[in-house]
Amino acid sequence: MTTLTKHLGRFVADLSPNRLPDEATRIARMGFIDTIGTMIAGRDEDCVRILTETLAPGDGPATLTFTDRKAPAPDAAWINGTAAHALDYDDVALRGHPSTVLVPAILAEAEHLGSSGADMITAYIAGYEVWAELFVRDSGLLHQKGWHPTGLYGAVGAAAACAKLRKLDAEKSAIAIALGASQAAGIMSNFGTMTKPFHAGKSAHAGIMAARLAEAGFTANTDALEHPQGFLHAISPTGTEDRTSEPKAGQEWAILKQGLGIKKYPTCYCTHRAIDCMLDLVQASPIKAEQVDKITVNISDYFSTVLRNHQPETGLAAKFSMEFCMASGIVAQRVGLRELTDAFVQRPDIQALMRKVEIVTTTEHDPELPGAAPQDQVTVRLLDGRTIAGTPVARATGHPTRPLTDRQIFEKFADCLDVGHSSIPAETLFNRLSALQSITARELTAQA
Numbered sequence: 001m002t003t004l005t006k007h008l009g010r011f012v013a014d015l016s017p018n019r020l021p022d023e024a025t026r027i028a029r030m031g032f033i034d035t036i037g038t039m040i041a042g043r044d045e046d047c048v049r050i051l052t053e054t055l056a057p058g059d060g061p062a063t064l065t066f067t068d069r070k071a072p073a074p075d076a077a078w079i080n081g082t083a084a085h086a087l088d089y090d091d092v093a094l095r096g097h098p099s100t101v102l103v104p105a106i107l108a109e110a111e112h113l114g115s116s117g118a119d120m121i122t123a124y125i126a127g128y129e130v131w132a133e134l135f136v137r138d139s140g141l142l143h144q145k146g147w148h149p150t151g152l153y154g155a156v157g158a159a160a161a162c163a164k165l166r167k168l169d170a171e172k173s174a175i176a177i178a179l180g181a182s183q184a185a186g187i188m189s190n191f192g193t194m195t196k197p198f199h200a201g202k203s204a205h206a207g208i209m210a211a212r213l214a215e216a217g218f219t220a221n222t223d224a225l226e227h228p229q230g231f232l233h234a235i236s237p238t239g240t241e242d243r244t245s246e247p248k249a250g251q252e253w254a255i256l257k258q259g260l261g262i263k264k265y266p267t268c269y270c271t272h273r274a275i276d277c278m279l280d281l282v283q284a285s286p287i288k289a290e291q292v293d294k295i296t297v298n299i300s301d302y303f304s305t306v307l308r309n310h311q312p313e314t315g316l317a318a319k320f321s322m323e324f325c326m327a328s329g330i331v332a333q334r335v336g337l338r339e340l341t342d343a344f345v346q347r348p349d350i351q352a353l354m355r356k357v358e359i360v361t362t363t364e365h366d367p368e369l370p371g372a373a374p375q376d377q378v379t380v381r382l383l384d385g386r387t388i389a390g391t392p393v394a395r396a397t398g399h400p401t402r403p404l405t406d407r408q409i410f411e412k413f414a415d416c417l418d419v420g421h422s423s424i425p426a427e428t429l430f431n432r433l434s435a436l437q438s439i440t441a442r443e444l445t446a447q448a
Helices: 004-014 022-042 046-055 073-085 098-113 117-135 149-165 170-181 195-216 231-235 254-258 269-284 301-306 322-331 348-354 406-419 426-434 441-445
Strands: 292-300 357-362 377-382 387-389
Touching: 004 117, 004 149, 004 170, 022 073, 022 098, 022 117, 022 254, 022 406, 022 426, 046 073, 046 195, 073 098, 073 195, 098 117, 098 149, 098 195, 098 441, 117 149, 117 254, 117 441, 149 170, 149 195, 170 195, 269 292, 269 301, 269 322, 269 377, 292 301, 292 322, 301 357, 322 348, 322 357, 406 426, 426 441
Parallel strands: 292 357
Antiparallel strands: 292 377, 377 387
């Protein structure tokens, strides 16, 4: 049997635009649309400013967060990936956030190379499929071990994507993947801080460097993924990873099966089903904060572990707080970018209502959504003795089985560009992205 790392190297090298299913291309294009929107929305966040000032990148061919400032591609990928994940509003799949790593890496290197949009989409699918191949080989929940999957799988997926973009052969693509594996990093204990989006940016940077080093003759072992002391075993929470079965990449399309979840809310995805439930509840039965005695949220033990901030005082920390999301759902009747501010989180009514939230967990998990309960539910008990139960939610709005409408997708994109004070009109940039196969990376990022 060909080793896994070598197989993936050959898969990446052989992938071509004319082999891609139309639906795979559509999903990849959606990844670019959503990520570039969230990148622009997040570009003024402190984590992006501090990283940019500290890196102090010189001039280069790659655009920084769709402004008129340029930088070398590795630095641009690092900064842009951090911006795209800064608000935790980017898409989700494969236990992580694939596009927030893949798109910044591809975009920066494509500007450097003068690549076409078709090449960018092919690179995205190469990265997604490699990420998916690793994802299916371990049923353990990396979050519970303390790993951030986006930082781990992302470095490998981005290396594959950049190897494709640079048109490396099978051997050098495998070496790039192995180099990506040695740069994988990210720990859960830094969630709710600037370091979580840093994981995404650093993985994008790692992907570019891995492909460039491999092309230049840097060496790595081409069994780095499946070796007994390799990537899969090193990150496995239980040591029961699959290192021997035949790879699926090239035999079936994971992107068609897994798709992308487009976030409706700029908070950790573990909150989304409960937010849906709460917002439906308050729409059907309007209630005010002063009427509430207790809010009970039923979620999985895994979701509860991820949502570590129970009484947040900043917008960043509130992204990982079920208590905040429930309070915002009642007070504002929405959970959006305007609510994820320090001032809103610190409001006395929000702080008081958060203390009335109780999290009840279950160890029963949905086999199709690793770590999630079969359903999440919210129940509100009022001071007058009444209890209002929301309809349980099994799939969040924006999940591939409950996709956002085309209108909702554009509205999210336009809202993100408004928040980021984009000089490029939302409709103009959206139209460019919708026709990505027909333009180049440099045409995409043009300010005019």
